[in-house]
Amino acid sequence: MSDPLLTYLLRLGDDSLILAQRLGELVSHQPDLEEDIAVANLALDLIGQARALYAYAGEVEGRGRTEDDLAFLRDEREFFNAVLCEQPNGDFGQTMARQLLFDAYRLPLMDALTASADETISGVAGKAVKECRYHLQHSITWVVRLGDGTEESHRRMQAGLDAMWRFTDELFTGDEVEATLAASGIAVDPSSLRDPWEATIKEVLARATLERPVDPRQRGGGRQGMHSEHLGHILPEMQFLQRAYPGQSW
């Protein structure tokens, strides 16, 4: 790994960008106009976070790469998002399961990063934490409503949760990147986010009458650039313009 700070910023930014791209796929495909606008808002918040993190990453790297370069000119193995973020939308239950699992992790993460020794990171986190708080409220509302809804909505919500559960351990697994940066107060040790995450999930699942899944087939690798089959399909669409017309802008 190169500069740990650069890698850390890409991990944070890639989570935002790839999940935003997934949510963006839903725009104009949601069951109603209201939810269409809601997911677009989530995606835009995440893109805003990604932009700030990429801009800083480019600065830290010092090779003149811009936020656009980092978003559009990297290939699969150079993305460090958690594999949870790249999982398909599936049905609305699966989308909301993925969102809940992510939001319940991202909020305490951003909350802790507001105290980062790195002023740029604490600044980005200060803005992001407000957005994340709303994102979590939004996903909790849907998970509870669908879980504690009709027989069909309950079945789908549980299935979505079961399908996404195996990508959650990775969120709390750090390596030398986080360890190095956490020692100097810049990063957060991901394992410290497990307790607040578990507390949120436990409460939400109880309200939603959903079962906490047990899935020993945990799958990670995203933080090291080893992705599931899905990221390879997201990138050509997201990066289409730069792949077809390198250097093009509008």
Place this chain on the structure above:
Amino acid sequence: MSYDVPRMAGDHEVDVAASTGAGHPLWEIFVRASRGLNHVHVGSLHAPDAETATQHARDVYTRRQEGVSIWVVKSTEIHASDPHDEDAWFDSEKPYRHPTFYEIPDEVGHM
């Protein structure tokens, strides 16, 4: 004139009522632009419950910092005056009821 639309395998009928949210009750949305002002009706939307309606209202009606507070009310709970009563209720000319003969000091602000 009508057309035969070729059917592809996997095509299915779209339930328009369900897909437009028409299956959910309608809510009237009131937004307060800033402290000291009243909540003002800004529109309506469909949502399954009050909590979701409030969140939707946040996303639909306050994306550009239009407000600091939201009220949602089920549309069926709104009772309206009868349009036929307009003359009897609203058309009386009583200018003396307007406090136009007073000067309001600037310090009073919104009134």
